[in-house]
Amino acid sequence: MSKNSINILLQNIEIPDIVKEKAQNAFSQISMEGKEEHMEVIKYNKKRHPLKKTRAAAIVLAAIVGGGSITAVAAAYIHWSQGMQSKMNVSEEQMIALQNKEDTPLSFPEVADTQGEITVSVAQCLLDDNDIRVAFYVEGYELSNAESPQLENLNILLDGEPVNNYEWSFYTGVDGEEEGTIPNDQAEEERLELDLILSPVDENGKSITDLAGKVITVQMVNFGDTTGTWTLEWILEGTSTVVEKQLHEVLGNSGATVTKVSLSPISIKVCYDFAPAEISDIVLDENGNAVEVSDYAEPPQFVGVKMTDGTVYTAITDGGTYGYEDVEASLYVAEISLSRVLDPEKVQSLLFLKDELPATEQEITEDQCYIIELK
Amino acid sequence: MENLIKRAKNKDPDAFTQLMQSQMQNMYRTARAILLNDEDAADAIQETILVCWEKLKDLKEDKYFRPWMTRILINKCYEMIRENTRITYMDELPETAVEEEVSNLEWKEALAALDEKYRLVLVLFYAEGFHTKEIAKMLKIPNSTVRTRLSRGREQLAQYYREDSMAGKEQII
Numbered sequence: 001m002s003k004n005s006i007n008i009l010l011q012n013i014e015i016p017d018i019v020k021e022k023a024q025n026a027f028s029q030i031s032m033e034g035k036e037e038h039m040e041v042i043k044y045n046k047k048r049h050p051l052k053k054t055r056a057a058a059i060v061l062a063a064i065v066g067g068g069s070i071t072a073v074a075a076a077y078i079h080w081s082q083g084m085q086s087k088m089n090v091s092e093e094q095m096i097a098l099q100n101k102e103d104t105p106l107s108f109p110e111v112a113d114t115q116g117e118i119t120v121s122v123a124q125c126l127l128d129d130n131d132i133r134v135a136f137y138v139e140g141y142e143l144s145n146a147e148s149p150q151l152e153n154l155n156i157l158l159d160g161e162p163v164n165n166y167e168w169s170f171y172t173g174v175d176g177e178e179e180g181t182i183p184n185d186q187a188e189e190e191r192l193e194l195d196l197i198l199s200p201v202d203e204n205g206k207s208i209t210d211l212a213g214k215v216i217t218v219q220m221v222n223f224g225d226t227t228g229t230w231t232l233e234w235i236l237e238g239t240s241t242v243v244e245k246q247l248h249e250v251l252g253n254s255g256a257t258v259t260k261v262s263l264s265p266i267s268i269k270v271c272y273d274f275a276p277a278e279i280s281d282i283v284l285d286e287n288g289n290a291v292e293v294s295d296y297a298e299p300p301q302f303v304g305v306k307m308t309d310g311t312v313y314t315a316i317t318d319g320g321t322y323g324y325e326d327v328e329a330s331l332y333v334a335e336i337s338l339s340r341v342l343d344p345e346k347v348q349s350l351l352f353l354k355d356e357l358p359a360t361e362q363e364i365t366e367d368q369c370y371i372i373e374l375k
Numbered sequence: 376m377e378n379l380i381k382r383a384k385n386k387d388p389d390a391f392t393q394l395m396q397s398q399m400q401n402m403y404r405t406a407r408a409i410l411l412n413d414e415d416a417a418d419a420i421q422e423t424i425l426v427c428w429e430k431l432k433d434l435k436e437d438k439y440f441r442p443w444m445t446r447i448l449i450n451k452c453y454e455m456i457r458e459n460t461r462i463t464y465m466d467e468l469p470e471t472a473v474e475e476e477v478s479n480l481e482w483k484e485a486l487a488a489l490d491e492k493y494r495l496v497l498v499l500f501y502a503e504g505f506h507t508k509e510i511a512k513m514l515k516i517p518n519s520t521v522r523t524r525l526s527r528g529r530e531q532l533a534q535y536y537r538e539d540s541m542a543g544k545e546q547i548i
Contacts, residue, residue: 005485005529005532005533005535005536006497006501006529006532008481008482008485009482009485009486009497009498009501009502009532010501010502011481011482012400013400013403013404013479013482014479015399015400015403016403016413016417018413018414018417019399019403019413019416019417019420020399021417022417022418022420022421023395023396023399023417023420023421023424025421026421026422026424026425026428027388027392027395027424029425030388030391030392030424030425030428031388031389031392148457150454150457152450153450164512164515165515165516165517166515167515201517205508205511205518296522298519298522298523319516319517319520320517321517321519322517322519322520323517323518323519
């Protein structure tokens with residue numbers, strides 16, 4: 001008889017003693033604190049309840065690279081933050097081109113918040129209809145030797161409403177540097193960089209688009225042992241050159257047809273005509289009973305581009321949102337963030353993976369892909 | 376559980392302890408799925424308990440206690456990985472810890488056979504009973520990615536057991 005592999009994950013497991021001991025330490029500490037807090041409460045009850053304090057947001061203007069407003073300058077450009085340069089694989093030529101374009105996705109909002117010793121400011125922002133990328137500088141956050149920076153939580157609101165689908169990380173160096181270390185120039189400047197990527201969806205998972213003009217609020221909660229909430233709020237600015245094509249490209253025998261693509265320098269939106277096909281699987285529920293789980297099949301995924309000069313970039317996707325926008329109309333939409341700044345007008349073709357992404361990190365080649373010509 | 380959450384929110388340490396004790400299996404499965412190490416999992420759980428005690432009053436809706444607590448635990452686990460504060464090798468563990476590593480062996484082997492991104496999603500879905508949408512929120516990834524990872528994770532686990540079963544047959548021959 002073959003083993004049911006999922007059943008193994010469900011089996012009752014024994015909690016190791018080391019886990020029980022450490023949990024008990026925490027409970028003992030809480031028990032002591034609880035008693036002290038209980039006494040505090042009794043004392044407070046003798047007085048009027050104090051008014052709830054509202055945090056006074058200390059918004060100050062941050063001088064960014066010499067300060068002053070940003071004007072288009074023919075030969076000079078504002079250096080991007082190290083993390084944004086690295087994560088978006090942007091060349092110097094592209095930085096100059098983007099800064100000097102009228103419809104640029106690039107902005108340098110002058111926003112900062114200081115709480116205690118730590119000041120957080122916006123270094124730069126990239127924006128298109130679907131995607132936001134922001135680099136923040138964090139100054140005054142002192143790290144002891146070998147300590148990595150920590151941010152406990154980060155919340156985002158657009159026009160006052162909470163949104164989901166974002167990731168953040170401290171920039172810890174380019175490929176090849178030791179993971180988790182802070183680059184030397186950051187350490188010397190005593191300034192850390194925190195990078196955020198956001199493809200906003202609302203609480204129902206619906207994508208939020210047309211982002212320019214919306215007010216973004218970013219709240220950062222507790223840097224390491226330094227408690228507090230740093231709030232930065234600004235109006236999103238920027239537009240992007242978008243190459244938009246209505247198509248009717250059948251992707252082999254996958255059953256999917258690409259009907260429209262919109263390509264900006266930092267993201268791509270792909271619309272498919274792909275009839276929903278339920279696939280089912282038998283799994284065990286928490287009581288060990290076999291239950292049937294159904295799901296929708298996925299169309300071939302976008303994985304890269306071929307440029308007009310013949311350069312092929314694969315593995316340039318950096319998350320996003322995927323799914324049926326209209327199940328009855330078979331309209332499946334993928335909105336994908338890119339990990340490389342592209343000039344949409346120089347994209348020759350789009351690559352879609354024929355099979356599911358390989359589990360290993362092997363490089364994807366053109367012959368593994370369906371190719372759609374845009375030129 | 377609702378009653379315990381209410382009392383715990385009012386800073387009743389006994390209720391809070393009882394509440395968190397009821398979540399120990401869940402917490403351990405999740406922490407182990409990320410860290411693959413009991414000692415690190417213990418540290419992450421300890422810190423999570425303390426954070427939950429401090430922040431529970433901020434939880435707006437009691438019905439979201441489990442996803443909220445799990446999210447805190449996942450963040451703690453990833454913080455530990457980023458900090459890279461400890462790399463524990465089996466030959467460095469004290470004897471009792473090695474004995475503990477041997478317990479739940481089949482379960483641990485199954486976890487270790489999976490890539491991390493599949494491991495966590497499978498544990499949250501099958502063992503913890505979260506819906507894919509809840510998992511997507513917790514991990515801040517699209518729902519479709521959760522579903523893809525579930526599918527690939529199931530396949531990877533099945534493949535592992537197919538190979539395991541073949542190896543067993545070869546040994547018998």
